[in-house]
Amino acid sequence: MIEYDRILVRYGELSTKGNNRKVFVRRLEKSVRQLLKDMPEVHISAERDRMFITLNGADYAVIMERLHLIFGIQSYSPVIKVERDIEAIKMMAVALFKRHFTEGKTFKVRTKRADKTFPFDTNDVNLMVGDAIFDAYNDDVEVSMRQPDIEITVEIRQEAAYLSSETVMGQGGMPVSSAGKAMLMLSGGIDSPVAGYLAMKRGVEIEAVHFYSPPYTSERAKQKAIDLTQKLTRYTGDIKIHLVPFTKIQETIKQRIPEGYIMTSTRRFMMRITDELRRQHGGLAIVNGESLGQVASQTMMSMLAINDVTSTPIIRPLITMDKNDIIKIAEEIDTFELSIQPFEDCCTIFTPKQPKTQPRLDKVERFESNVDFDTLIAEALANVETVVVSIESNTGADDAFEGLL
């Protein structure tokens, strides 16, 4: 049976990014190199609009599985390289087809001609290759343009033609850290890990910030935030998490701020501290899991009052999403089960039964001005614990991202 000799990787959106493309392609190449570091036989060559991973005996299925985790890849196919000769193409297409064909399966040929000097156009190649397959089976096979069981792709480039019968969709998005760094406000809930994933997918490098309030919240609640961070490392490698002790600030808020404004004020302090950590660690933005109208803190009035503490850009990837869609992504990235584990969260413990859904900025500012919060903020910042969370060891790619960020 014929065997694939390389994997062809398509960048998609990347290829349209003008002058930045070179930088993006280089980053993507670096991600792939790191991910396949334990396979020294593999050869990677990143060209302008395609990347080729030559197997040299490596198992293509293992590589295909890992590529699925890399942002910036639109799709990829295991391919066989053949001469730019229509007879050679036809022969290989038939061989590939035979590899997959069982009775009743339909097919389609899809050609892409990157090199326009090739004497036949896309349609000609589709027809000629299709005819070769019909001939090989005495016309006893059927074409289906809409939903073929077997799709033979032929990509004709300057140096050769590449044939495949499998195309897998990648994650899409932009390569890791091509957009700079942001701080992810990570609670133990469903939403913030999804927000982090979506930001990472657009090339944002994430450092997580988690607020915890012992003894009101337990070690296990803190561990949950670390475990959620670990789930995200699968896509980028190591992620730092800053664990901020928040007890004193929350107790002070509870004593000194009128009940209806406790939640607004709590969020404002979280944001101020996150912003300071951002400044210290060279971040450019803050990412959170807010989604419009989900809970009291997420009305527009509330956001206005909370957001007022900083002019730093706040990225809210979930802002217009429905809960069901957020949950779907949480399931896909395997954070959902962890998120729904019932460990206490610092906010829910102190949150009054009826927080103001339309808090007024002038009021919350007045309430806060009566208390010396600056000292408490400095104290919390001085006691931040930073942990580097590493990629899970069962992905088969441990350490693969080392040095990537």
Ligand SMILES: Nc1ncnc2c1ncn2[C@@H]1O[C@H](COP(=O)(O)OP(=O)(O)OP(=O)(O)O)[C@@H](O)[C@H]1O
């Ligand atoms: N303990 C925390 N540490 C860090 N960030 C937090 C914490 N609690 C809340 N946040 C941030 O504030 C956002 C809004 O939180 P809130 O609890 O109002 O909403 P949520 O829909 O329950 O969010 P989540 O599901 O992420 O907990 C969160 O998505 C997160 O970004």
